[in-house]
Every structure is written in structure tokens, then in C-alpha cells.
Amino acid sequence: MILNNALLLLLLVLAITAGWTLARAGLRFGGPEQAQLPSQYYRGFNFLLDGEEEDAVDAFTEALAVNEDTLDTHIALGSVLRKRGEVDRAIRIHQSLLARPQLTEVQLHQSHLELARDFIAAGLYDRAEKLLLDLISQSSDLRQTARRHLLEVHEAQRDWQSAVSIAEALIDVSKDEESAAGNLGQAAHQLRSHYLCEQAEAALDSGDANGARLLFEDALRDNAEELRALMGLVRLALSEQDTQQALGQFERIIDSGRASAPDLLSLLAEICAEQSDPTLQLNSLRRYYARQPCSLLARALAQQIEIHEGKAQAQAFLRSTLEDHPSASIAASLLLGETTATSPCPERPILEAFADTDAGYRCDHCGFSGKSRHWRCPGCRHWDSIHYLGAFLEHPNG
Ligand SMILES: [Zn+2]
Numbered sequence: 001m002i003l004n005n006a007l008l009l010l011l012l013v014l015a016i017t018a019g020w021t022l023a024r025a026g027l028r029f030g031g032p033e034q035a036q037l038p039s040q041y042y043r044g045f046n047f048l049l050d051g052e053e054e055d056a057v058d059a060f061t062e063a064l065a066v067n068e069d070t071l072d073t074h075i076a077l078g079s080v081l082r083k084r085g086e087v088d089r090a091i092r093i094h095q096s097l098l099a100r101p102q103l104t105e106v107q108l109h110q111s112h113l114e115l116a117r118d119f120i121a122a123g124l125y126d127r128a129e130k131l132l133l134d135l136i137s138q139s140s141d142l143r144q145t146a147r148r149h150l151l152e153v154h155e156a157q158r159d160w161q162s163a164v165s166i167a168e169a170l171i172d173v174s175k176d177e178e179s180a181a182g183n184l185g186q187a188a189h190q191l192r193s194h195y196l197c198e199q200a201e202a203a204l205d206s207g208d209a210n211g212a213r214l215l216f217e218d219a220l221r222d223n224a225e226e227l228r229a230l231m232g233l234v235r236l237a238l239s240e241q242d243t244q245q246a247l248g249q250f251e252r253i254i255d256s257g258r259a260s261a262p263d264l265l266s267l268l269a270e271i272c273a274e275q276s277d278p279t280l281q282l283n284s285l286r287r288y289y290a291r292q293p294c295s296l297l298a299r300a301l302a303q304q305i306e307i308h309e310g311k312a313q314a315q316a317f318l319r320s321t322l323e324d325h326p327s328a329s330i331a332a333s334l335l336l337g338e339t340t341a342t343s344p345c346p347e348r349p350i351l352e353a354f355a356d357t358d359a360g361y362r363c364d365h366c367g368f369s370g371k372s373r374h375w376r377c378p379g380c381r382h383w384d385s386i387h388y389l390g391a392f393l394e395h396p397n398g
Contacts, residue, residue, distance in 0.1 A: 167192035225256035261388035296390035358390035
């Protein structure tokens with residue numbers, strides 16, 4: 001609906017601008033080309049009145065000469081069409097701009113950028129890449145914007161090596177320069193780290209442990225607490241049966257303070273299963289919970305307490321957590337612990353639902369939710385913006 005309104009608004013702007021242009025120049029000077037303009041203009045109005053928006057767009061666009069005053073209108077129209085999914089029409093408009101000889105160099109670059117955006121939206125990545133590389137070499141004003149779009153192209157093609165090179169170039173650009181370009185996206189060093197992790201995970205899957213190690217360590221270059229790279233190093237150590245090393249890397253994750261999640265607890269359980277110390281998991285979880293007193297870790301720790309010290313101790317621990325961190329899911333877990341699975345208990349399914357209220361993952365950028373971790377959000381394509389709900393502290397006032 002918003003885009004439909006935007007298109008209608010643009011059509012009105014087009015109509016007004018075309019009328020103004022005709023009044024100022026076209027009709028006054030005449031000429032074979034300009035003599036046709038009035039008919040296109042009135043045809044556009046007829047289409048608009050008949051509700052035929054697409055034909056109206058074409059008629060007004062033809063009537064509206066491309067010059068310094070009207071270029072932004074053409075570009076805005078193409079942009080709205082692209083966002084409506086009408087990529088072919090957007091491409092046509094932006095290509096027609098490039099055919100005009102009177103464009104200045106800056107306007108030419110602007111039109112190139114819009115066309116590259118159209119090509120990305122259409123999945124024509126090779127063509128977009130060529131335009132963006134030209135812009136990077138020719139336009140100092142649009143260089144950073146073009147690099148950001150080039151990252152989109154490489155991400156879509158899963159060309160992680162090329163993406164790393166572009167991210168390196170963006171890291172070298174000062175914050176002021178990026179700010180001036182008006183396109184501060186995710187931090188380039190964070191993107192670089194994920195591109196390296198993509199390559200490292202592929203290397204690990206194909207059995208190239210040394211290659212994976214180098215890539216994971218490189219991914220930690222700018223941030224020694226990068227969760228994905230640390231998790232990768234834990235998995236790498238486990239694949240080499242080096243559980244001491246795996247434990248050491250996991251300690252780094254605990255110290256980093258990053259939100260916990262079920263996949264992290266599975267990794268810890270895997271490490272502990274290989275160790276001779278039967279209390280390792282219990283003690284590691286105590287340390288983890290002290291660092292991050294959330295409901296997920298409280299329940300995991302309570303399970304270990306029950307194994308080693310009995311159910312009464314586990315329940316007492318859970319109850320003690322409520323004093324500082326009131327949690328509906330922990331309270332429900334406690335009540336569930338007092339029921340038995342075999343006895344008739346109609347409140348059980350309700351309590352189970354409450355105990356699961358903080359299960360699942362959610363993107364803190366777009367709100368996408370799911371049952372597993374994605375390093376890149378399927379909704380908004382942000383990297384590492386999805387977190388486990390039970391990993392957050394709950395407060396009495398919500
Ligand atoms: Zn998202």
C-alpha cells in the first residue's frame with residue numbers, strides 16, 4: 001500500500017513536472033520531437049484517470065525530458081518501480097537515462113548506481129558487478145556505496161574470498177568518509193569475520209583442518225571475541241579429539257559475555273562427555289551462569305545439580321534464582337517439577353507452555369523468529385543479529 005501511494009504520488013509529480021517543462025520550453029520552441037510531447041502528456045493523464053498506472057508511467061516518462069531539473073524525478077520513479085518488484089521497467093527507465101548525451105558526469109554515475117541496484121534486484125549479478133567496479137574506480141563520491149552493493153553481489157554469489165577483499169577496502173576507509181557517503185551498514189570488520197568463517201566452515205566440512213584453523217584465527221583478527229569463529233575453533237578441536245583445546249576455546253566464549261544458546265550448551269556437553277572429570281559440566285555451567293544469569297543457563301545448571309546433588313537441591317537452586325531474576329519460565333519449571341508425568345494433571349500442558357515461553361530465536365534487527373540459529377538473518381540479511389530468547393535476563397517489569 002505504501003509503495004502504491006508512493007507510485008501515485010510520483011505520477012502526480014511526473015505529471016506536474018512534465019507540464020511545467022512543456023510550458024517552459026517544449027511548446028515555445030517547437031521542433032519535430034517536441035511537437036509530439038503534448039499528445040504523450042495528455043495520454044498520460046488519460047491513463048491516470050482510467051487507473052492504468054503502468055501506461056501512465058510510460059507516457060509521462062516519455063513526455064518528461066531528461067535534464068538537470070528532472071533527473072531526480074526519473075531516478076525516484078525507477079526506484080519506486082524496483083521496490084514494487086517491477087525491475088524490468090526500472091531497468092528501462094535507468095537505461096534510457098544513460099542514453100541521454102546531456103548528462104553530467106555526476107548524473108551519469110548516479111544513473112549507473114541505480115541501474116546496478118536494478119540488476120541486483122533482478123539477480124543479474126555479473127552486470128551489476130561490472131557497473132559497480134566502474135563506479136569504484138571512477139566516482140570518489142559513490143565509491144563506498146558501490147562497495148557496499150558489491151558486497152551484496154558477492155554474498156549472493158557466495159564468493160566469500162572477493163567479499164573479504166571488499167570488506168578490507170571498507171575497513172581502510174575512515175568512519176567519517178563512510179558517514180559522508182551516508183551508507184553506514186554493518187561494521188566492515190564484522191562482515192569480514194563472517195566471510196572468513198563461511199570459508200573456514202566449508203574447509204572444516206571438507207576435512208581441511210589446517211586451512212580451517214587459519215581462517216578462523218584470521219576471523220578473530222579485529223575482534224578476539226567473535227562468537228562464530230570461537231565456536232568454529234571449538235568444533236575444530238573436537239574434530240581432532242583435542243578436548244583440552246576445545247575447553248580452552250569454550251572458556252573464551254564464556255568470558256566474552258555473548259548471549260548463550262542451546263547450540264552452545266550442546267558444544268559444552270560434547271566437550272565434557274570426552275573428559276574424565278564427571279563434574280566438569282556442572283562446574284563449567286556454574287561459571288557460565290555466574291557470568292550470565294539467564295533462564296536458559298539456570299535450567300541447564302539445575303539439570304546438572306539434579307544429577308550430582310539430587311532433585312531437592314536443583315529445585316532449591318531454581319527457586320533461589322527467582323529472587324534476583326524473576327522468570328515466568330523458571331517458575332513454571334519449578335511447578336512442573338512438583339508434578340509427575342503419570343498422574344492426572346490438567347495444568348501440566350499449560351505449565352509446559354509457560355516453561356517454553358523463552359524458547360526460540362529472534363532477530364533483534366527485523367524481528368524474524370525461528371527455532372534455530374542463522375548467522376545471517378533470512379528476513380533482513382543482517383549478520384549475527386539473531387539471538388536466543390532464553391539467553392536474556394528477565395526483569396520483574398518485563
Ligand atoms: Zn532480521
